Amino acid sequence: MKTIDLVVPCYNEEDVLRIFYQETDKVVRQISGYSFRYLLVDDGSRDKTLSVIKELAASHPEVKYLSFSRNFGKEAAMYAGLCHADADYVVVMDADLQHPPAMIPDMIAGVEEGFDCVAARRSSRKGESRIRSFFSRQFYKLSNRMSDVKMAYGAVDFRMMSRRMVQAILKLSEVQRFSKGIFMWVGFETKWLPYENVERAGGATKWSFWGLFKYAIDGITSFSVAPLRMVSALGLIISLIAFVYIVITLIQTLIFGIAVPGYVTTLSAVLFLGGIIEFSVGILGEYISRIYMETKNRPIYILKQTNLEEERTDEGKN
Ligand code: UDP
Ligand code: MG
Numbered sequence: 001m002k003t004i005d006l007v008v009p010c011y012n013e014e015d016v017l018r019i020f021y022q023e024t025d026k027v028v029r030q031i032s033g034y035s036f037r038y039l040l041v042d043d044g045s046r047d048k049t050l051s052v053i054k055e056l057a058a059s060h061p062e063v064k065y066l067s068f069s070r071n072f073g074k075e076a077a078m079y080a081g082l083c084h085a086d087a088d089y090v091v092v093m094d095a096d097l098q099h100p101p102a103m104i105p106d107m108i109a110g111v112e113e114g115f116d117c118v119a120a121r122r123s124s125r126k127g128e129s130r131i132r133s134f135f136s137r138q139f140y141k142l143s144n145r146m147s148d149v150k151m152a153y154g155a156v157d158f159r160m161m162s163r164r165m166v167q168a169i170l171k172l173s174e175v176q177r178f179s180k181g182i183f184m185w186v187g188f189e190t191k192w193l194p195y196e197n198v199e200r201a202g203g204a205t206k207w208s209f210w211g212l213f214k215y216a217i218d219g220i221t222s223f224s225v226a227p228l229r230m231v232s233a234l235g236l237i238i239s240l241i242a243f244v245y246i247v248i249t250l251i252q253t254l255i256f257g258i259a260v261p262g263y264v265t266t267l268s269a270v271l272f273l274g275g276i277i278e279f280s281v282g283i284l285g286e287y288i289s290r291i292y293m294e295t296k297n298r299p300i301y302i303l304k305q306t307n308l309e310e311e312r313t314d315e316g317k318n
Contacts, residue, residue: 002034002088004108004160007081009074010053011043013095015202017052021063024101031105038063039081040095044071050305057307067305074206075177076301078157082166084308091160097201099158106193107160116188119159121152123194132212139216147224149184152192159183159190175294178215178222185223221286228287231280238276 006024010017021038028036040057042050042065050067057063066080078092089111093099103120110118125133140153157179161169168186183190207215220227 003037003086004034004089004091005037005039005081005085005087007039007041007078007085007090007092008095009041009043009077009081010045010049010095011071011074011077011206012045012047012049013203014045014048014052016096016200017049017056019201020095020097021056021060023097024104025060027101027104031108034108036062037087038065039084040065041077041081042067043074043077044068046071064308065306066303066308069302069304072301074157075179078179079170079177080301080303082170084306085166088163089160090163090166091158093158096203098198099156100195100198103158103193103195104160110191110193111160111162113191115191116162116165117159117183117190119152119183119190119192120156121192121194122154122156122197124197125154126197128197132209135212135216139219143216143220143224146220146226147181149181149223151180151184151219152190155180155183155192162188164188173300174222175296175298175300176218176222176290177300178219181219181223217286221290225287227283231283234276235280238273 006028008020013020017040024038038056038060040053040063042053044067050065053063053065053067057065064084066084068077068080081092082090089108091104091107093101099120107118125136137153140151144150165186165188168188169182172182172185
């Protein structure tokens, strides 16, 4: 019998976890030939998530959990789940039922066809705010134009992956993780399954606008140095323009003598260049801050509790 681990990051999901288990269990129970195990990762929830998880684990032996010492973010929670998974296939899914468990049989069919990855892709963004959809679309456009790692529009983290793909993902041990890009970066063939966006079964989204903005910057800087090149190109272009301007002014001065007015030109040039310099320094800073965070080599997460037998000591690093 083949095994499947369901990795579920949970942060403040006390309202939905029981329903999540019920709904998923209904689907999973009808699948024959595979045995399932849940790896619920409590990402330092501040509500009763952990006690709900423990309650589930007490009555269902296939429910395992990992609990963090504080909130480390969804990326860290997914990474921890993948680190502790040892099944033939691993499914990553959200706890809020926005990733329909009914798709699991189709995912299994996909891996049986020989795909290393079967991933869900939203065919609509119904129920999501217009502004969020708009920015999200722009992000994909921008990021795909700048980076060699192309991300599929509408792709979500919900996917089933083979053991070898999971192992490849774990080799990318960067602290600032951007899974959407990592999934694409490791390669392997992906089968896409479209689905309609569903609203949360309860509770609230953890994403603020600012949070999504930072996520987008992370996505671009993790997989592309195009912004740095853009800054160099910009510098070069401005220098060329300045050079031409200087030559023209010199000639004018030689022919017509010194022209006194020039306040507006000087001021605009100073302000414009100042802006460009600030912008460039900002972009450099983004990359430097990433180098800084990576060189610290801190663990990606810290475990507080788990009911898995083998407790690993190499927390968050492999
Ligand atoms: N999540 C997490 N840690 C966090 C934020 C979210 O583990 O810091 C989990 C959350 O419990 C859920 C999933 O990540 O299972 C997706 O979160 P959410 O539903 O808030 O995001 P959205 O669906 O709105 O993109
Ligand atoms: Mg959600």
